[in-house]
Amino acid sequence: MIGIFDSGIGGLSVVRELLKRAPDASFVYLGDTARTPYGNKSPDTLKRYASEDVKFLLDHGAETIIIACNSASSAAGDALRESFLNVQIFDVIQPAVEEAIRVTKGRIGVIGTRATIASGAYERSIRKQPFVISHLSLEIFSTACPLFVPLVEEGWLKDAETKRIVRRYLSPLRRERIDTLILGCTHYPLLAPLIQRYMGKRVRLIDSGAAVVSRTLEELRSNTVHTNIPHDQNRPIGRFWSCGSGEEDNELTAQSYYMTDVSKQSNKIAESWLGRKVEFSLAKLG
Numbered sequence: 001m002i003g004i005f006d007s008g009i010g011g012l013s014v015v016r017e018l019l020k021r022a023p024d025a026s027f028v029y030l031g032d033t034a035r036t037p038y039g040n041k042s043p044d045t046l047k048r049y050a051s052e053d054v055k056f057l058l059d060h061g062a063e064t065i066i067i068a069c070n071s072a073s074s075a076a077g078d079a080l081r082e083s084f085l086n087v088q089i090f091d092v093i094q095p096a097v098e099e100a101i102r103v104t105k106g107r108i109g110v111i112g113t114r115a116t117i118a119s120g121a122y123e124r125s126i127r128k129q130p131f132v133i134s135h136l137s138l139e140i141f142s143t144a145c146p147l148f149v150p151l152v153e154e155g156w157l158k159d160a161e162t163k164r165i166v167r168r169y170l171s172p173l174r175r176e177r178i179d180t181l182i183l184g185c186t187h188y189p190l191l192a193p194l195i196q197r198y199m200g201k202r203v204r205l206i207d208s209g210a211a212v213v214s215r216t217l218e219e220l221r222s223n224t225v226h227t228n229i230p231h232d233q234n235r236p237i238g239r240f241w242s243c244g245s246g247e248e249d250n251e252l253t254a255q256s257y258y259m260t261d262v263s264k265q266s267n268k269i270a271e272s273w274l275g276r277k278v279e280f281s282l283a284k285l286g
Contacts, residue, residue: 001254002027002216003062005053007038008153008259009266010187011068012273014092014209019274022217026254028060030283034260037149038071039113039185046115050076052285054084060256064088066216068209070184071113074121088219095211096182097125103204104180109173110142112184117144122184141176145169145188152187155269158194166194174199182206190273258283 004014008031018025030053032038038046050072054065065087067073067080073091081089100108110122123140147165156162173181181199183189186209196205259266259280270278 001061002064002066002220003030003054003057003060004028004066004068005030005032005050005057005072006068006186007031007049007071008033008036008149008187009269009273010149010152010185010190011209012270013186013189013207014066014068014213016274017207017210017213018217021213028057028062028254028256029258030056031257031259031266031280032285033153033263033266036153037113037146038069039115039146039149041071041115043075043115043119046072046075047079050080051083054080054087054089056258056283056285058084058087060258061254064216064220065090066212067091068186068212070121070186070208071115074116074119088223090212090216090219092186092208092212093121093125093184095215096184096206096208097122097129099211100180100182100206101126101129103206104138106138107176107178107180108138108140109176109178109181109203110140110184111145111148111169111173111181111188112142113149114144114146116184117142122182139176141173141178143169143173145185148191149185149187152190152269153265155265157190162191163194163198166191166198170195170198178203180204180206183208190269257281260285 002025004011004027011031015029032049032053035049057065067077070092073093077091126140151162181203183205189207189209192205257278257280260283262280262282267278267280
């Protein structure tokens with residue numbers, strides 16, 4: 001079973017990609033909405049929060065973890081791998097960087113929370129890529145967009161205020177004529193239509209959540225030792241449980257959703273984003 005965590009509802013963009021590519025995937029999702037946003041927290045605080053998130057997911061059956069949060073990935077990814085040695089942990093940064101390098105013409109933009117941008121994690125990862133080492137003309141432009149997360153959490157995806165904030169944050173990147181833009185926060189795909197419209201069709205948007213889902217499924221399908229999953233693109237990922245409802249023995253995929261602060265707004269956004277009814281259970285951490 002795959003465990004996915006984020007600071008809030010943004011990680012549901014990862015769930016959406018997972019359901020597109022592996023509809024029968026078994027997963028448990030945790031959105032730490034009571035402590036959102038993560039982007040303004042210190043590295044030590046992020047490490048503590050992320051560790052509590054992972055422990056919760058493991059206690060609820062997860063065997064593989066996706067850090068569906070760029071702030072947590074940049075601040076706590078390595079620490080989590082050291083603390084949970086027997087658990088496969090995937091973060092969103094490396095897969096997104098590799099996809100950006102594959103498509104860029106040499107001018108990459110990165111947007112994220114203050115914590116993600118301040119960490120320099122994306123720039124360091126980009127500079128380490130073999131392609132970049134041999135092509136010194138590549139340029140990277142980073143901008144923090146701290147208001148994007150609360151706008152998404154409030155469901156203000158098409159409001160005039162949101163459009164103005166998008167223009168204000170992204171105008172420096174548009175002036176730099178970037179050709180590739182990494183959405184360095186899993187909340188940001190919910191604003192992708194506005195971002196794409198402002199940046200123009202020639203700018204390729206890189207969804208860090210979609211990139212990590214691709215990487216995770218590739219690893220799980222190839223790593224039969226740890227997952228018992230044959231190398232078959234059509235084979236479901238994860239484990240299954242029986243309905244047990246008195247009807248015929250229909251096998252249902254184990255898909256669970258938790259939040260640390262459940263609201264009607266979160267349910268509404270989740271259902272709109274995933275195209276299905278979602279019931280969140282209350283999670284208690286720490």
